[in-house]
Amino acid sequence: MIYTVTVNPALDYVMQLKKVDAGSVNRSNDCQFLAGGKGINVSQILNQLDVDNTAWGFVGGFTGKELVRQLNVKKIESDFVTISDDTRVNVKVHAQKETEINAAGPKIDEQEITAFKARLDDLNEGDIVVLSGSLAPSLPTDFYEQLLPTIREAGAEFAIDTTGEALLATLKYHPLVIKPNHHELAALFNTSFANDQEMLEAAKKLLDMGAQNVMISMAGDGAYLVTKDHIYYACAAVGTAVNSVGAGDSMIAGFVGTYYKTHDVVEALKVGSACGGATAFTEDIAVKSQIDTVLPQITVE
């Protein structure tokens, strides 16, 4: 089983209108609530790849109930901890410009955190936990790190999508894969890269610090996968990127889901690149047919 973790999911309230006049009353005839969150995106792609998975995290209130209802409609399995505060609602206004107002997120108390940690008792050897997305403001900043010893003791793997110090702190627990993009990788070492060689040296340092695999995503320039033994390069699919938001989540889902089934990192890189590309080319998270269209374009060397 793969478990995805979204600690601060959101209902996105998407409002379409021609024009917003600041300071006035405006009207929209097209509004909808959509369940969102990076871990939920990962679950959605795993479903498309036919990989059993369960979404973990915290939900609460009438907004949390609606979020779970929407996941049920999409047949995304979930086992969230129910909290007393409400799941946040982010507003996305699509008018002259796309403007977002995101809410911080709910209060999560000690008892609710304890209930979440008890979910880890379900883990078995070979399971993979995918940790992604920002923390709710009331969670301790080392929340992800606190989970890692238990995950590893259960014989499970984990993948993590975070940046900076929070990412570095997880390396000693040997993440199955981390996916900094080329900018994030440079920022990790407070530097900039003159060429790919320097970038790959930096990725090797992350291996030395404990990562099992480092995937470097470079959007339209493809992706590298740096392992103990080898450096692989996957070309990018050809298409027009309209959506960068879920592409990274899709890439991780493709890698982790394929690794879970095959234990083949090259195949995982290939499918990961296809999923990332397919989502980048669509307005939403890619579905199976879209991934299948992109997959033959990806070659790995």
Next chain:
Amino acid sequence: MIYTVTVNPALDYVMQLKKVDAGSVNRSNDCQFLAGGKGINVSQILNQLDVDNTAWGFVGGFTGKELVRQLNVKKIESDFVTISDDTRVNVKVHAQKETEINAAGPKIDEQEITAFKARLDDLNEGDIVVLSGSLAPSLPTDFYEQLLPTIREAGAEFAIDTTGEALLATLKYHPLVIKPNHHELAALFNTSFANDQEMLEAAKKLLDMGAQNVMISMAGDGAYLVTKDHIYYACAAVGTAVNSVGAGDSMIAGFVGTYYKTHDVVEALKVGSACGGATAFTEDIAVKSQIDTVLPQITVE
């Protein structure tokens, strides 16, 4: 019993933040959902005046459930028709300026309209129905008018807060009270008033067309009540108006609630003016103590 009608209620999502940058991702740490609607405002004031009342209208989906839950918390009795579409959510952004984006409202089908009309079977002689607020876009434009014969046949009274042709169409059913403000009254007759005398003549025309009482609200300039026999003037309370939105609803609630208890139009005008003033002076709908503070200031001549 008084019944208030809110056919297109809303959950207002109020987001506080310092500044919104259009085209960017903004963050708010203070967001809340509040049940809103003109008829609901009337119910809230009636509760403060200890007048039994029930809120009627249409609610649906997870947002409608939350709206009813909030009314229950405030001890506002309701008997809404449940519809399959979702109750709308309006976004109120309090940043550099106050900007609103209102949603149009749900689809309401024939069966749901029929279910609403069946609510009128509950009416008894002496009951009052207060019709206020805009129609949901899928309702027929003469929706209010369609209800009036049944209301009158039951021996019940009605008050209506609407404008223009929609208001004029109701006069032949003898509304207990209508409350155009001085601008709306002039617009009804496509004119402007040189003095109070002309304004009062216009109000008398509305009596001739069928209204039982015409209340003319003039904000800080007080209010007139024009009846068959007499013209009364109520002075305005002294205070700083911070909120015009719910003041009209409060004035109607004060008038109707007091008339229901006393059948005394002068007392009704007095309490109506006090409720309108008290709400105008507060950020929310006034509570009993605020109404009681304003009431002694209102004199009627």
